[in-house]
Amino acid sequence: MNSEALKIHKKKFPNINPNSWEHPTDKLALSALQKMPGFDTLLKFIISNTTEKSLRMMTLASSVRVNDLQFPKVYELLIEACQIFDIKDIPELYISQSPVLNAGAIGVERPFIVLNSSMVETLNQEELLTVIAHELGHILSGHVLYHTLLQVLLKLSIMDIGIPLGKTAILGLIMGLKEWERKSELSADRASLLASQNPETCIHLLMKIAGGGMIEEMNLGEFLKQAEEYERQSGFMNKTHKFLNTVFESHPFPVTRIAELLKWVQSGEYENILNGNYDNSPLSEDNAKTYSFQEDFKDYTDPINEKVKDATDFVKGILNKKSFE
Template identity: 45%
Template sequence: MSEPTRIPLPSISSRAWEHPADRGALVALRKLRGFDVILKQLSGFLNERAVRMLLLGSAVRADERQFARVYRLYREAGEVLDAGVLPELFIRADPTINAMTIGLDKPVIVLNSGLIDVMDDDELRFVLGHELGHVLSGHAVYRTLLAALLALSTTLFAIPLGALGVRAVMAALLEWQRKSELSADRAGLLADQQPQVALRAHMKMASGGRIDELDPEVFLAQAQEYHANDDVRDLLLRALIVETQTHPFAVVRAGELDRWVKSGSYQAVLDGDYPRREDDADASMSAEASAAARHYGEEFSRLDESLGRVFSDLGRGLGQARDWLADRLRDLSEPRPRDDRERRDNPGRDDRRSGPPEW
């Protein structure tokens, strides 16, 4: 079977695949001139050298001679995304289905052996495109800030009222990081350009690789069901469940990527309608902030509607409980004649006890 032709995307800006909530934060942070340079220099001075030394000693660096198949797929993903010089790629012995991007100044991509064992070539290209998306968006810079805050959190919690502030910042950064994963999924899809392949990759991540027992339509229906119920209890439970998660669930990610494809945005990029890197410096912070605000506005409107329904139902329930209680109190307040008094007051009444017993 011939391999499908992938459309190259020359000079594509990472803004083409970034989720609105992710893109708004990134455009704002990119305006802070020098901020990323300082972080990169601090990280590259010692920490990244230590990580790379650890990988050189314990993992395998992929190239044309080692893991040549994986490296070829990596180059193909980089060519479609016009990534230029590719970060180093390492394969490490780990049975979990996972991959990661590490480093700020000179990022490296690490694939676990467990991921290579269960993913076919197309699925690996999607995963590699996902990791390249993180690199090209510069997500590692801001994840480092999150990691620093998490490390400092135990100290800041000891400061009066400090816990509330740091928890709010951490919650916001974790929410951004989850959205950055949705952005990287879009980059992975653009690198491979086969939506059914991206879906298969998410199905394998969710099931531990047992895709032969899964159905794509049912899997996507499950993703829709996760978001279908707008009951306020489910909305709050979803928020609490993911509050400390760095990644969205695999099922949810599959549904989000499917919605992006169906929105027409994916096809528009393939048709050449996407922002270019040369225009990144002119990206409007207010426009991206507005896009992010619209996204969260839709989320909050669903919450608002759900709250309205809950309070309406609660009001009806309280009204019914009030009416029932009033009826019971009224019954208790009315005097009830005793049987012997009824017989004296009503001498003509039949004495039912004089007849045959009732069964």
């Protein structure tokens, strides 16, 4: 991790509710998921305090707990991110040895964050703050319970442990959880932008996730051309391949995530929150009732839309950085 100090004064959001930034498809997909037959039965059967205790013990034994004596600079970033979101109960943070650029938040009553060591080695401090904020976004939105359910279910589904549901029903719930999981990442990406308060930081982070740490070898315009090429792949067989390539992914593709963040900035909602105008009202139950996975599935099996075509010009306009010229 680069050693530069955090010099940018960040705006803070006292008493902010995650409803103010969550992606609409996230909450609606979760509401639809909760109505799927067998979901409550599965949740009660698998998730309990012992589940969290087992996960915490495994992490405690195999990873490094971050505090003021271990990875103190990372700990400062955790404190900084919690202050931005007005989080009083600071979650535990661990660093786990892995070459994969990834992080996660798991748990039930007391969620905790795990950063892969490659994140600390590859990202600068602003980017690492953005990752931590992304995971805090999952915690604030209550995603971690369902992420934990999915991780446990994926490990146990191949074993006969007496789950009181048929294999077809379990597979359907896994598919539903994976579909929602991808949407939940779009909400957490918005939280990461609110913490970094710099779209360039979020974009560079997603480019590094796609291509590694050599950001100087990448170009946003060329990166987004890949998105256009992907979009042009139409027809039954290509859409089938897109579905199969996406269906078990935990995250939307990086180009999709960049496009969604840019749309959010363009909408003005991001700027409103920065100015302290955030809406804490819950999702309308009427809207939740009208949602179905099928109606929204096309957005994620064929994810790049028309707005990505002019995203490069928009980024140049809001960032005006040499790296995008």
